[in-house]
Amino acid sequence: MEMGRFCWCIIILVWVQACMIPGFSGCLEEEENALFLLKASINYPINESFSPSSKLINKQRTTTDCCNWTGVQCSNITGRVTHITLYGLIDSWSIGSEYWYLNTSLLLPFQELKSLYLDGYIHNFRVSKEGFERLSALSKLEELNLDYNDFNESILPSLGKIASLKKLSLRWNKISGRVPINKGFTMSKLEELNLYGNDFTDMRFISKIPSLKKLYLGEAKLNEGINIQELGKLKNLQELYLDDSSIDKSFLNKVGVMISLNVLSMRTCGLNGSLPNQGWCELKNLQELDLGDNDFEGRLPSCLANMTTLQVLNLAFNNFNGSISHSAIPSLQSLEHASKMDWQHDQLG
Ligand SMILES: *[C@@H]1O[C@H](CO)[C@@H](O)[C@H](O)[C@H]1NC(C)=O
Ligand SMILES: *[C@@H]1O[C@H](CO)[C@@H](O)[C@H](O)[C@H]1NC(C)=O
Ligand SMILES: *[C@@H]1O[C@H](CO)[C@@H](O)[C@H](O)[C@H]1NC(C)=O
Numbered sequence: 001m002e003m004g005r006f007c008w009c010i011i012i013l014v015w016v017q018a019c020m021i022p023g024f025s026g027c028l029e030e031e032e033n034a035l036f037l038l039k040a041s042i043n044y045p046i047n048e049s050f051s052p053s054s055k056l057i058n059k060q061r062t063t064t065d066c067c068n069w070t071g072v073q074c075s076n077i078t079g080r081v082t083h084i085t086l087y088g089l090i091d092s093w094s095i096g097s098e099y100w101y102l103n104t105s106l107l108l109p110f111q112e113l114k115s116l117y118l119d120g121y122i123h124n125f126r127v128s129k130e131g132f133e134r135l136s137a138l139s140k141l142e143e144l145n146l147d148y149n150d151f152n153e154s155i156l157p158s159l160g161k162i163a164s165l166k167k168l169s170l171r172w173n174k175i176s177g178r179v180p181i182n183k184g185f186t187m188s189k190l191e192e193l194n195l196y197g198n199d200f201t202d203m204r205f206i207s208k209i210p211s212l213k214k215l216y217l218g219e220a221k222l223n224e225g226i227n228i229q230e231l232g233k234l235k236n237l238q239e240l241y242l243d244d245s246s247i248d249k250s251f252l253n254k255v256g257v258m259i260s261l262n263v264l265s266m267r268t269c270g271l272n273g274s275l276p277n278q279g280w281c282e283l284k285n286l287q288e289l290d291l292g293d294n295d296f297e298g299r300l301p302s303c304l305a306n307m308t309t310l311q312v313l314n315l316a317f318n319n320f321n322g323s324i325s326h327s328a329i330p331s332l333q334s335l336e337h338a339s340k341m342d343w344q345h346d347q348l349g
């Protein structure tokens, strides 16, 4: 018994000591103050958990503890803030006609910030004059999420100055017109751009980001908008998602020029008729193809047999007919998964 108590004392002592080691005890005071300023700047009701932990408030606070605020994460090595998200913390239902002007200078103390999520139905969220270009001073900022806001294309030039960005998400904003590109545009590290839900068609802008690997353009009227020549300039593009868009079928006759593609997803794009026998089977690196939930009909074209790297094929919810054994699928040696539900006249064997 005595021994057990003794061990407990040691464990508690070690634990208390560990908490005293600077760097492991919470964020910098300067960063905590910056969070208080940020919080105070938001002129809408904000969740109480975006504040110091209440347990600690009652005790005597010896260290800053902003790493424990909901929505804040710190590096477990330097103790500095690396991640801030306001998602779900602002009571967007109470938002009236007043704007929240984010003063981006308030974010500058977070010198090790890696990701910033300002998403979530904050429709009256604006950025004050200094603009997002200020964030270019945060050299570690790799990920920025502004989903579900009300920004239009005029936001992109200033975002384009944050040279460290690798991942930018702007789903469900109002980005549809031509993007004015100016001199300071330096998105040379951006690998993932998500513009789902924007009706965005300025492919000329996208072609200015040669580092892109993953692009989401879904839920848009892309009928006349997909300029395949511009998209074809993206020599590193591996994944292209166009789901839920209206697309002209002639796109399939040309998409073969994007030879770096691994994944092509065109689910629910209102495509009909039979699949062409050329123009798209030239995608020699394609591993995943999703053509589900369109109105394709007829037999699978023989050129499909040339897509030897294909591993996943989704053709569900179309009206293909004919026998699988006579289609090109059996010769696809890499194929691991093919979905063909609703294949009305399927005769396996
Ligand atoms: C505040 O945030 C916490 C943690 O994310 C959540 O559990 C709680 O439901 C939120 N409260 C309100 C009123 O939204
Ligand atoms: C933060 O919270 C965790 C668990 O909720 C706790 O173990 C830790 O001591 C807290 N740290 C600070 C600095 O408040
Ligand atoms: C520190 O964080 C990283 C990633 O967040 C994690 O993989 C690692 O296990 C953590 N290390 C410690 C000592 O908690």
Ligand SMILES: *[C@@H]1O[C@H](CO)[C@@H](O)[C@H](O)[C@H]1NC(C)=O
Pocket: 103, 104, 105, 106, 128
């Ligand atoms: C933005 O914040 C900075 C730093 O707190 C401050 O100096 C500046 O006056 C603020 N700008 C505006 C327009 O409020």
Ligand SMILES: *[C@@H]1O[C@H](CO)[C@@H](O)[C@H](O)[C@H]1NC(C)=O
Pocket: 151, 152, 153, 154, 177
């Ligand atoms: C885009 O947003 C800016 C800033 O809110 C606004 O001044 C401008 O009129 C908008 N442009 C269009 C085409 O809606």
Ligand SMILES: *[C@@H]1O[C@H](CO)[C@@H](O)[C@H](O)[C@H]1NC(C)=O
Pocket: 272, 273, 274
């Ligand atoms: C495909 O859809 C278009 C537009 O909805 C229609 O005009 C055309 O007749 C359809 N073609 C076939 C083969 O069903």
Ligand SMILES: *[C@@H]1O[C@H](CO)[C@@H](O)[C@H](O)[C@H]1NC(C)=O
Pocket: 297, 298, 299, 321, 322, 345
């Ligand atoms: C398969 O589709 C083609 C073209 O739509 C049609 O001509 C043919 O009759 C269909 N075959 C069957 C078995 O439904």
Ligand SMILES: *[C@@H]1O[C@H](CO)[C@@H](O)[C@H](O)[C@H]1NC(C)=O
Pocket: 277, 281, 302, 303, 304, 306
């Ligand atoms: C498959 O590729 C070869 C070589 O690129 C080409 O000659 C042939 O026509 C293609 N087959 C089909 C059915 O497209």
